[in-house]
Amino acid sequence: MSAQYDAIVCGGSFAGLAAAGQIGGRVLVIDRLPIGDGETSASAVPLACLENMDLLSVVEQVHEEIHIHTRRRTQTLRFFPFATFDYRRLCRELFDRTGADLLHARVVEARNGRVRTTRGDFEAPIVVDAVGWRTATTRADARRARAPRRSFGIESRQPFRGEGLHFYVGPSQGSRRFYWAFPAGDHLRAGLATYTGDSDLSKDLKEFCDRLEIGEPGHVHGGFFTSRWVDPIRDGVFLAGDSAGHCLPVSGEGIRPALVFGQLAGRLAERSRVGDLTLDQALSQYRAYVRSRKKAWDVLDRLQSVLNTLPDPLFAEFARAVGTRRVLDFAVGAYWRAADPDLLTPGRSATPLPAVPTAVAA
Numbered sequence: 001m002s003a004q005y006d007a008i009v010c011g012g013s014f015a016g017l018a019a020a021g022q023i024g025g026r027v028l029v030i031d032r033l034p035i036g037d038g039e040t041s042a043s044a045v046p047l048a049c050l051e052n053m054d055l056l057s058v059v060e061q062v063h064e065e066i067h068i069h070t071r072r073r074t075q076t077l078r079f080f081p082f083a084t085f086d087y088r089r090l091c092r093e094l095f096d097r098t099g100a101d102l103l104h105a106r107v108v109e110a111r112n113g114r115v116r117t118t119r120g121d122f123e124a125p126i127v128v129d130a131v132g133w134r135t136a137t138t139r140a141d142a143r144r145a146r147a148p149r150r151s152f153g154i155e156s157r158q159p160f161r162g163e164g165l166h167f168y169v170g171p172s173q174g175s176r177r178f179y180w181a182f183p184a185g186d187h188l189r190a191g192l193a194t195y196t197g198d199s200d201l202s203k204d205l206k207e208f209c210d211r212l213e214i215g216e217p218g219h220v221h222g223g224f225f226t227s228r229w230v231d232p233i234r235d236g237v238f239l240a241g242d243s244a245g246h247c248l249p250v251s252g253e254g255i256r257p258a259l260v261f262g263q264l265a266g267r268l269a270e271r272s273r274v275g276d277l278t279l280d281q282a283l284s285q286y287r288a289y290v291r292s293r294k295k296a297w298d299v300l301d302r303l304q305s306v307l308n309t310l311p312d313p314l315f316a317e318f319a320r321a322v323g324t325r326r327v328l329d330f331a332v333g334a335y336w337r338a339a340d341p342d343l344l345t346p347g348r349s350a351t352p353l354p355a356v357p358t359a360v361a362a
């Protein structure tokens with residue numbers, strides 16, 4: 001490939017495809033796998049994300065309720081509807097909308113308009129790093145560049161049906177971890193994650209499947225959750241999604257931030273491509289906006305530390321308190337605005353980013 005590109009997007013999953021969809025001109029998406037083959041997640045998001053991106057065709061099941069199971073009780077919460085969706089179809093649909101070229105290669109390094117891959121080097125004024133928790137950097141730089149990866153999760157798909165999103169929490173389930181069972185049409189996604197990053201979880205997943213009586217785990221996938229941030233711009237490159245540590249603590253919800261910050265990075269990149277902003281201005285505005293959302297991550301990070309120490313009865317009380325109207329109204333609004341699905345659009349958007357408070361922008 002010798003073409004000149006306006007933008008190179010490293011990573012063809014949530015953050016990368018959301019960004020690529022906002023950039024006009026000649027765009028190259030690079031992924032080590034075919035589009036839609038690299039699923040790590042349980043693929044559950046607030047339904048509004050898919051609605052606002054005109055992606056309802058990929059929905060497998062809508063969930064009005066979240067059930068929090070502790071040893072003593074089950075608390076049912078009604079925040080807003082969630083959906084489990086078909087990852088492969090979502091990625092392929094998003095990629096088709098980009099009009100980008102696709103290169104199957106592993107990105108070795110992305111910096112200052114240059115992307116080194118296992119299939120050669122490529123250059124473009126705009127580069128987005130959206131390759132997930134490994135981030136597009138050399139092995140030597142990895143320790144400095146990677147968002148701290150605190151949690152690790154795996155899951156399997158079992159041929160069972162159900163309703164609602166189910167979480168199993170509290171020390172009686174095992175310390176510093178949570179389990180889930182998410183129905184998705186004709187199957188159930190059953191998994192667990194540890195906040196310690198312990199990745200030896202196959203036996204625990206089998207025990208969980210036994211407990212739910214849903215058979216032996218089949219194919220298992222997963223990876224790290226990166227919920228502690230690094231600077232969302234590095235060496236002239238936009239970072240979005242897990243490469244910047246954008247996964248939310250406590251819940252491990254990373255798809256919504258990847259889509260929202262991916263689209264915002266792409267929107268600013270496009271403004272630099274058409275000459276409305278210099279690249280530096282676009283990068284600075286992106287950093288300022290992303291930083292303006294950081295408080296939610298800090299609060300959830302602290303909450304995760306507290307939850308790690310709560311005994312079972314207090315866990316049940318916590319789940320009950322979250323379900324009360326007063327907490328719901330306050331906390332859910334803040335949780336939503338952390339990565340606001342209302343900013344998502346189906347196609348390219350010229351809408352400016354929301355204003356950032358001056359104190360944060362400085």
Ligand SMILES: Cc1cc2nc3c(=O)[nH]c(=O)nc-3n(C[C@H](O)[C@H](O)[C@H](O)COP(=O)(O)OP(=O)(O)OC[C@H]3O[C@@H](n4cnc5c(N)ncnc54)[C@H](O)[C@@H]3O)c2cc1C
Nearest residue numbers: 011013014015032038041042044107132153241242254255
């Ligand atoms: C078990 C588990 C369950 C989860 N469930 C949920 C959930 O239900 N809801 C939710 O919101 N979040 C969930 N998450 C978190 C969510 O999966 C991530 O936050 C989200 O996938 C981040 O999106 P991303 O686009 O940044 O990165 P990814 O989705 O990880 O995509 C990275 C892309 O880059 C490609 N790539 C990687 N390295 C390279 C390279 N060097 N060169 C080229 N290409 C490369 C990969 O093939 C992939 O296509 C879960 C995570 C785990 C581990």
